[in-house]
Amino acid sequence: MIEFDLLHPDPDDPSWLRPVPPAIALAQRLNPIEHEITERRQLSIELADVFKPFMALSAQATTPTHSITVLEGRDRINAALNLAAGQCQVEMLTVQPSNRRTERSLVQGLERDTTLIERGVRIRTLYQHTARYSPEKLAYVEQLSKGKVEYRTIDELVERLIICDETVAFIPTRDDQEVALELRHPGLVRYLIKVFEFMWGRSVPLSAGAPYETAADGITDIQHSIAKLLVEGHVDEAIARRLGMNVRTCRAHIAKLAAALGSGSRAQLGFLIAESGILKADQPTTGGERPS
Structure with a gap:
């Protein structure tokens, strides 16, 4: 009883214990606890205010941005390319190593590029020198010649590359073109643009003539x-x-x-x-x- 403050010494005669109403005894026991709770709650509010800006930065850093997406299968790759092309407003950069493209892929590419040109988008494409002797490539270029397009060739290209509006880039991960990466990380896209510009500056306009002509030393x-x-x-x-x-x-x-x-x-x-x-x-x- 004394432990729970239900008995209290009599002020007039301390040898006697007087009962304390339970409500008063309970209030006396709860007051320090509630005071501590109030202090802790206030401390938690202050800590939350201090950490709030750091939490915001952390949330931005950890929010998934889908900066790298793996695309499997030609249908999914083409769907992603069509979506990016549909959102492209300024310029598309492409690197196309020489190969025998199927009729279906040529038609798909022609439809996509024609839509871009009609929308006023600029297209710059790099081929290898061998494209100058490909009837399919020359016919493809001829059909798009009235738009804001530039075609150049260079002797060696490592791999295929498509970049839209400095926003998204596509690169293959397998030789069979069945798996590609969609890159939306600004740093990666800027780096690939620099790679493209490096090759573009060393290429030859498709209209400039054959690059296989014999030089002064007798070697083409x-x-x-x-x-x-x-x-x-x-x-x-x-x-x-x-x-x-x-x-x-x-x-x-x-x-x-x-x-x-x-x-x-x-x-x-x-x-x-x-x-x-x-x-x-x-x-x-x-x-x-x-x-x-």
Whole structure:
């Protein structure tokens, strides 16, 4: 009873204990607890106010942005490309390594690009030099020639790339084009734009003429590219793939390169390429001035 303050010493005679009403005793026991609760609640409010700006920053940093999306299957890839193209308002950049595109893919690409051009979107596309001798590619370019389009070629392109409005980029992850990445991270997209501009500045306008014409040293532009890859140790199949031509054409160019340098064997050809000095500096682009 004393422990719960239900008995209290008599003020007139401390040897006696007087009963305390339970309501008063309970209030006396609860007051310090409620005071502590009030203090704790106030402390929690103050801590929440202090941490509020940090929580906001954390929420922004951890909110999923879907900056990298894996697209599996051609239908899903084309659907994502069509959506991005439909939202594109200013410019589309594309890198298209040479290959035999199917009629279906050409029609899909033509429909997508035609819609962009009608909307006033600028298109810049990079092909490999071999595209100059592809009837399908030339016909495709001709159908879009009335829009804000530019086509250039370069000897070697590593992989396919599509960028819309500095906002989204698409790159493949497999050679069969069945899996691609949709990139929306601003840093990644800006980096890929810089890669595109680097190649664009070293490419030749499609209308500038054939880049395979023989230079003053008797070696064509494409043969300079083949020579560089030969010295790096690539086999014929790898060179053909990287330059967008079939292996037979590649070997024909290698034979002409060997004849121009007076080589009687593959081993001697590598030595003569190194001795000739043809790879010591960038070769001038024939058929048109190299863009700065």
